[in-house]
Amino acid sequence: MSSAIRTSALTKSYGRELVVDALDLDVEEGSIFGFLGPNGAGKTTTLRLATGLARPTSGSIRILGQDVAAVGSAVRSEIGFLPDVPAFYGWMTAPEFLRFAGGLFGMSGAALRERTEMLLDLAGLTDVTSRIGGFSRGMKQRLGIAQALINAPRLLLLDEPTSALDPMGRKDVLDMITALRGRTTVFFSTHILGDVERVCDTVAILDHGRLVTQASIHELKARHGTGKVVVEVIGNSDVLAREFSERRWATATARGDNGRIEIKVTDLRAAQHDIPTMVAAHGSGLARLEAGEIGLEEVFVELVGGDR
Amino acid sequence: MNATVVFARKEALEIVRTWRIVVLPAIILFFAVSAPLLARFTPEIVRAVGGDQLGAITLPDATYVDAYAQWTQSLGQTFLFALIIIYGGIVSFETSSGTAILVLTKPMSRGALVAVKAVTHSVFLAALVIIGSLVTWGVTAAVFGQAPLEPLWSGTLVWLVLGVFYVTLMTFLSVVVPSAAGAAGAGIGSFVLLTIGALWRPLADYSPAGLAGRAAALAAEQPVPGLLGPVLVSLAAAVALVVAAAVLFRRKEL
Structure with missing residues (x-):
């Protein structure tokens, strides 16, 4: 071409x-x-x-x-x-x-x-x-x-x-x-x-x-992850965030306030399947689990938003 | 159809359908009508105002020569002033308003844009001056009962060369100076310099500086030696100004 x-x-x-x-x-x-x-x-x-x-x-x-x-x-x-x-x-x-x-x-x-x-x-x-x-x-x-x-x-x-x-x-x-x-x-x-x-x-x-x-x-x-999962857990959020980041489907993890964890994922279905199990295994509560496709906006902000 | 012809048609239409069809024609018609009337009644006005103070001085009665002199004087001063101010933005208006962008990203060359503007407005000026001359001729005939054509035409045509020179000068200045007011200021500065320069004989003989005086002399039926020199130099300068404007405009970033 x-x-x-x-x-x-x-x-x-x-x-x-x-x-x-x-x-x-x-x-x-x-x-x-x-x-x-x-x-x-x-x-x-x-x-x-x-x-x-x-x-x-x-x-x-x-x-x-x-x-x-x-x-x-x-x-x-x-x-x-x-x-x-x-x-x-x-x-x-x-x-x-x-x-x-x-x-x-x-x-x-x-x-x-x-x-x-x-x-x-x-x-x-x-x-x-x-x-x-x-x-x-x-x-x-x-x-x-x-x-x-x-x-x-x-x-x-x-x-x-x-x-x-x-x-x-x-x-x-x-x-x-x-x-x-x-x-x-x-x-x-x-x-x-x-x-x-x-x-x-x-x-x-x-x-x-x-x-x-x-x-x-x-x-x-694909380069910047295909999906994003936002979870809010009650208890053990530090441990869970570390464990999420070690999973194969996770490309990046970010901690927020009140047990909020944002995870960029390559396999949305696997993440949706594993996360509740992992939270339950630690005896923590799952207040929120929101999953969706990553948008161009997230990619754009990641690429050019850092110094703004 | 050729892009240059299409743009020239746009320029002509723009004259007819905007303020341009009102301002310069109104000014020139005002001078065309007022010149013979002013010439006719000036002696009486002076007598009325001067009264006894004139003493033994007798004012001659006005003739068509005074009407023609008044006409060429108006063209050479006030009208030229108006022309300079009006054409301060002849090119820069297209660039500052952004209309040039839509034109010049199509197959229309920058040089052609500049040349078309100079030519179209010179033709417009010529049409105005011819119409104005006919009007002043008619009013002169009505007021004085006598209005020979030759002195009027010869004086007006020589002035037209000066007018075309100023249109091209303003085209050049409008490319060089981005603001219309700035270009008009530079044009007025050039006008003042040429007017003063006319006092120096060599410059008057071989530059546009000598045209206004020669136009007035021709209209007054006075002998005018060496007419060809300033006319040819002015026409050559007009062409050179358009070429220079086109070259500069090609180098400009829009």
Whole structure:
């Protein structure tokens, strides 16, 4: 599989501030790629480098096999881009802006008309006749996604596409991204972990401009345990915590107040089976046993939350 | 359709559908109408205000030449001032508002964006000045009963070269200075320098500094030697400013 985006030691600094630090990223063509990171991690800057809006201080970035620094409109004709806060000409209407955007890609006539109508429908803006200047942030965001799709891009770059949307709008956008699976490479930055977990095949986590990890969601969860069990015992909590940590299914154990023990586990069923037996064997009481799949949020917090 | 043509059409539509269609046309129409009227009634106003203090001084009656002089003077001072202020954000507004991002991540080159803006607004300026000249010609004919076309057109066309030079200067400054107010300030500074520079003969003969005076002289039916020098230099400077703006804009990070 070829790479839609490949960065090699990509670095961007503003004066003495290092915003992107020797980033090596490989985004497979056809994948839905979540680019995760806390605010200020360097996600938007990476997207600006990918679109040619900014130039790397060092390193390189190749989009669809072409060096962004060396080629101009050749690569831009194959990408769609939505910035974090899309800005439009307020005096235009939504259909006018989509026709304008399509025109910049050389589209015209019936093809442009049909594409515009289809995308207006997708964005829920078909019957909206007012000027963009009067749009809500959510409407602008949906129009932004529509304009990014006007050229049926091979690579869709979305910067925080769902951050301004209400729950229904978010669902629509995520459904739309899911529908593009296999046809378009979707690279989207976000800090909304639920969105990534729902639609992405692969994620990269960025922190302070550095790549913390890049893996498929399945692999990432497996690496950091597949489940989490929270128990609250009455008596012998220290002994039990030590014994839990010695079991094969336990990858990490943490003690809390009032007999609370958190255990990250690789085999949830085995843990659920063994824990009550072990508690009973010590003559302790079991006040609570809660088991569940580990979420991306726990992985994310574990990877980037340590110094916050 | 070519991206440059699509963007040029957007620029033209933006002029027609925003405040741009009101402000400069209103200013130029005001000057076009007021110049002949002001010229016609200035002697009477001065007589009324001056009264006995004028003594033996007799003021000549105004003619169409005074109307044309007033028109070119208005263009060369107040209108240029307005033009400089209005075009302070000709490029920077697109970058500061974020609209340039959606345009420049599509197959539209930065150089073309700058060039299209300079050309479209120069054409708009030319259309305004032509319409304004026709209006001032009509009002002059109505007020004075005489309004030959040649001095008016020749003076106005020479001024138009100066106007185009200032549009390109503001395009350049709007790329260099990120704020519209800052670029307008730099534009006004350039205007003051060129106005003072016109007093130095070599500069007036071979730079835009000499155009305002020559436009006024042509409108007043006075002989104007060496017109080609400042006109050609100004046109070349306009082209150079657009090229420089395009090169600088290509290097800019957005």
